[in-house]
Amino acid sequence: MGPLHRILILFAHPALEKSRLNKIFLKAVQNLSGVTVHDLYEQYPSFHINIAQEQALLLTHDIIVFQHPIYWYSSPAILKEWQDLVLEHGFAYGKGGTALQGKKFLSAVTTGGGATAYSLDGLNRFTLRQFLLPFEQTAYLCGMDYLPPYVTFGTHQMQAPPTLQAQAQSYRQAIMALRDNRVHWDRLRQTAYFNEDLTQVIYGEATETDA
Amino acid sequence: MHNQDFFFQAFIYLGAAVISVPIAKRLGLGSVLGYLMAGILIGPFGFHLVGQNGEDVLHFAEFGVVMMLFLVGLELQPALLWRLRVPILGLGGLQVLGTSLVVASLGLLIGLPWQSSLAVGLILAMSSTAIVLQTLNEKGWMKTEAGQSAFSVLLFQDIAVIPILALLPLLAITPTHQARLVSSTASPWLNVAQTTQASLPPWQQTLLVIVTVGGIILAGRFLMQPVFRFIATTGLRELFTATALFLVIAITLAMNAVGLSPALGTFVAGVVLAENEYRHELETDIEPFKGLLLGLFFISVGASIDFSLLFQNPWLILSLVIGLALIKGLVLFVLSRIFRLELGQGLLFSFALAQGGEFAFVLFSFTLQNNVLTSAITAPLVVAIALSMALTPVLIIGYEQWVYPRFRLLQPDREADLIDEDNPVIIAGFGRFGQIVGRLLIANGVRVTILDHDPSHIDLLRRFGWKVFYGDAARIDLLRAAGIGHARLLIIAIDEPEKTLGIIHAVQKYFPQIQILARATNRQHAYDLIRAGVQVIERETFGSSLAMGVTALQLLGMRAYKAQRVAQTFKDHDEQVLREMAFMAGDKIQLMARSRQMNEELAQLLQSDDQEIAHLIDHAWDASSLYAEGKDESPREATPG
Numbered sequence: 139m140g141p142l143h144r145i146l147i148l149f150a151h152p153a154l155e156k157s158r159l160n161k162i163f164l165k166a167v168q169n170l171s172g173v174t175v176h177d178l179y180e181q182y183p184s185f186h187i188n189i190a191q192e193q194a195l196l197l198t199h200d201i202i203v204f205q206h207p208i209y210w211y212s213s214p215a216i217l218k219e220w221q222d223l224v225l226e227h228g229f230a231y232g233k234g235g236t237a238l239q240g241k242k243f244l245s246a247v248t249t250g251g252g253a254t255a256y257s258l259d260g261l262n263r264f265t266l267r268q269f270l271l272p273f274e275q276t277a278y279l280c281g282m283d284y285l286p287p288y289v290t291f292g293t294h295q296m297q298a299p300p301t302l303q304a305q306a307q308s309y310r311q312a313i314m315a316l317r318d319n320r321v322h323w324d325r326l327r328q329t330a331y332f333n334e335d336l337t338q339v340i341y342g343e344a345t346e347t348d349a
Numbered sequence: 350m351h352n353q354d355f356f357f358q359a360f361i362y363l364g365a366a367v368i369s370v371p372i373a374k375r376l377g378l379g380s381v382l383g384y385l386m387a388g389i390l391i392g393p394f395g396f397h398l399v400g401q402n403g404e405d406v407l408h409f410a411e412f413g414v415v416m417m418l419f420l421v422g423l424e425l426q427p428a429l430l431w432r433l434r435v436p437i438l439g440l441g442g443l444q445v446l447g448t449s450l451v452v453a454s455l456g457l458l459i460g461l462p463w464q465s466s467l468a469v470g471l472i473l474a475m476s477s478t479a480i481v482l483q484t485l486n487e488k489g490w491m492k493t494e495a496g497q498s499a500f501s502v503l504l505f506q507d508i509a510v511i512p513i514l515a516l517l518p519l520l521a522i523t524p525t526h527q528a529r530l531v532s533s534t535a536s537p538w539l540n541v542a543q544t545t546q547a548s549l550p551p552w553q554q555t556l557l558v559i560v561t562v563g564g565i566i567l568a569g570r571f572l573m574q575p576v577f578r579f580i581a582t583t584g585l586r587e588l589f590t591a592t593a594l595f596l597v598i599a600i601t602l603a604m605n606a607v608g609l610s611p612a613l614g615t616f617v618a619g620v621v622l623a624e625n626e627y628r629h630e631l632e633t634d635i636e637p638f639k640g641l642l643l644g645l646f647f648i649s650v651g652a653s654i655d656f657s658l659l660f661q662n663p664w665l666i667l668s669l670v671i672g673l674a675l676i677k678g679l680v681l682f683v684l685s686r687i688f689r690l691e692l693g694q695g696l697l698f699s700f701a702l703a704q705g706g707e708f709a710f711v712l713f714s715f716t717l718q719n720n721v722l723t724s725a726i727t728a729p730l731v732v733a734i735a736l737s738m739a740l741t742p743v744l745i746i747g748y749e750q751w752v753y754p755r756f757r758l759l760q761p762d763r764e765a766d767l768i769d770e771d772n773p774v775i776i777a778g779f780g781r782f783g784q785i786v787g788r789l790l791i792a793n794g795v796r797v798t799i800l801d802h803d804p805s806h807i808d809l810l811r812r813f814g815w816k817v818f819y820g821d822a823a824r825i826d827l828l829r830a831a832g833i834g835h836a837r838l839l840i841i842a843i844d845e846p847e848k849t850l851g852i853i854h855a856v857q858k859y860f861p862q863i864q865i866l867a868r869a870t871n872r873q874h875a876y877d878l879i880r881a882g883v884q885v886i887e888r889e890t891f892g893s894s895l896a897m898g899v900t901a902l903q904l905l906g907m908r909a910y911k912a913q914r915v916a917q918t919f920k921d922h923d924e925q926v927l928r929e930m931a932f933m934a935g936d937k938i939q940l941m942a943r944s945r946q947m948n949e950e951l952a953q954l955l956q957s958d959d960q961e962i963a964h965l966i967d968h969a970w971d972a973s974s975l976y977a978e979g980k981d982e983s984p985r986e987a988t989p990g
Binding site for chain 2: 184186227228232233
């Protein structure tokens with residue numbers, strides 16, 4: 139049985155060699171069938187984004203994932219550049235801009251600070267969902283279905299490799315569930331973050347074993 | 350007549366080699382065994398094509414051993430030698446000591462005087478550098494733990510010959526007795542020249558030795574550099590080969606004159622020259638001579654095996670051969686356990702070195718001259734040593750067939766990475782193009798082997814502390830010596846288009862696994878490279894011209910970021926067209942038509958500033974479609990800006 143949803147992961151990390159979490163997250167989803175991992179910094183080291191190619195990629199996928207670390211309450215630079223260039227008027231929004239309508243959008247982000255830092259009375263004074271509002275609104279304008287973001291808080295505190303590996307496994311489970319349509323969509327919509335409690339929003343086992 | 354004799358000899362030797370070595374190779378026996386059998390066949394006990402003359406050839410062929418030690422020296426940077434000091438002194442020293450003691454005690458047991466016992470022990474402790482290195486190299490085992498350990502032991506032995514030569518005369522029993530030489534006479538290449546040694550008082554002798562070795566080191570360090578450079582400027586390859594041979598022969602003569610082993614002298618010279626940038630060239634120039642002469646040497650060893658002694662006294666000789674192999678093998682195996690070699694590696698180490706060596710021939714004749722031993726003792730031992738040498742390749746084959754598979758199953762192949770010129774990147778040509786590539790790589794910790802054939806250039810680079818090797822990259826043997834077999838990338842940055850293509854074709858044929866990155870001198874050359882299947886091509890002036898174009902656009906008022914982006918667009922387009930046109934180049938008319946069309950396309954693309962190029966590069970930043978939509982209908986709330 140083929141995948142129900144084809145997933146495009148737009149990955150942005152300018153210094154992957156220094157990453158601890160995103161690197162293994164990437165590895166965890168890299169060879170899944172039905173999942174295309176698109177490493178933007180690897181593809182466009184000079185930021186010269188090939189718009190036609192990117193748009194073609196969007197058209198052939200059902201779920202678009204922005205996977206990146208949070209830099210200054212937003213994404214690394216190339217992902218913003220990507221949005222500015224690829225989500226063109228007439229393609230993604232505006233008159234005739236219906237190419238992305240009905241597709242699902244997911245932010246999969248990591249933060250250095252812990253969950254408490256991202257609360258109204260915490261250091262960052264806003265919740266992470268609030269910081270992600272530009273992405274939510276972008277998805278809305280493009281007619282996309284914005285899913286609660288998949289957030290891994292507190293990466294600065296994570297030291298032990300087993301913890302990192304367990305986190306990567308959860309992420310892999312979530313991506314596979316999205317792909318196989320094993321998600322309680324109603325329950326998901328009621329949560330603030332996709333991975334608040336994965337057992338509540340996804341069910342069943344992966345139907346195929348992937349390398 | 351004499352000439353004809355020489356040619357006839359050469360005819361016999363070369364013929365025997367040409368016939369038997371390929372057969373031995375085909376049968377999986379290795380070249381050494383092939384040479385030895387060729388020698389036995391043409392020798393006095395085979396077809397009797399060479400008789401006593403064989404000895405002359407043996408002396409000449411021993412020069413092959415001398416050359417081999419020169420090449421071994423070239424492989425060894427002093428730093429590596431220092432790193433190997435523990436196995437060299439520990440393994441090598443204990444091996445010589447252990448074997449000598451065991452053999453000497455056996456000698457005492459059968460009633461020999463202690464002096465003779467000790468002499469025999471010391472001489473039998475030597476193993477055959479020539480046979481072991483050649484055989485292990487052929488199997489590709491030189492870099493294994495066992496190979497490196499064997500190498501260390503052989504190195505120690507080659508050096509130990511000198512003090513042993515000094516020690517042996519002290520062991521003389523009857524100073525008046527004048528022994529006659531038996532089967533192998535004093536050899537001019539491996540041996541000491543007794544005349545000088547006898548005629549000089551010891552302190553003068555010592556002084557002479559120090560001066561000679563010191564001279565070799567100093568000359569190698571300071572004199573050879575300008576000489577090689579001068580020779581290299583002539584551009585005559587055969588002159589370089591001649592210089593290399595001249596060097597080795599000169600050292601050999603000098604060492605003979607002071608009564609030292611030429612093998613040691615050339616070894617020292619090799620080590621001195623190991624850091625030299627002409628090293629790879631020297632290696633490749635001498636290699637064929639070494640191979641041929643070593644082959645001759647093996648043939649002569651085969652031809653000089655005295656089978657009459659074997660037939661007269663088969664049991665004595667056989668027990669000597671087996672006893673020698675057992676004693677040496679056991680000593681080596683015990684050492685391999687002490688030095689914690691893996692079991693399989695320890696066995697290989699013991700099998701490989703359990704024979705007598707070529708130095709034993711020399712040392713035995715030396716002991717005869719100095720009345721240390723009598724021919725009654727040396728004659729059977731010389732035959733036993735020759736046989737044990739001939740048996741070594743057989744033992745190794747046995748190891749490969751029955752022992753090796755067991756250990757291979759038990760443990761993964763672990764290759765000690767000691768001799769370390771196997772850099773992942775080779776840059777051929779280190780001129781204005783190659784330098785920039787190389788500097789970027791080196792600055793990022795990538796180990797790079799650089800080849801260049803401009804002597805003045807190399808000299809300059811060396812003054813800035815670069816490690817550069819002299820050599821013509823068009824020679825596949827030189828590339829091989831530079832480690833292309835293990836490299837991942839070959840960057841061809843030379844400025845001769847034809848030569849670049851030549852290298853590419855040769856490398857693709859012999860080393861298809863390596864990724865080639867090539868510098869194209871012009872568009873036509875780029876076509877050739879694309880057609881040759883090179884994936885990564887950089888046109889030498891393209892990038893910098895483009896950069897200048899970008900600056901020009903900026904100076905004319907274009908914003909920097911836009912200038913950069915139009916240049917990138919131009920580059921992408923041009924590269925696409927380049928690859929397309931590479932395969933049209935045969936058809937001139939088609940090519941010209943396409944070329945015109947391309948120019949029009951590009952002009953259109955670049956001139957139509959407001960439409961085409963804007964569409965290509967920054968449509969999304971252009972709000973005109975939003976204005977247009979706004980005119981059509983009342984603007985929606987929905988705008989992202």
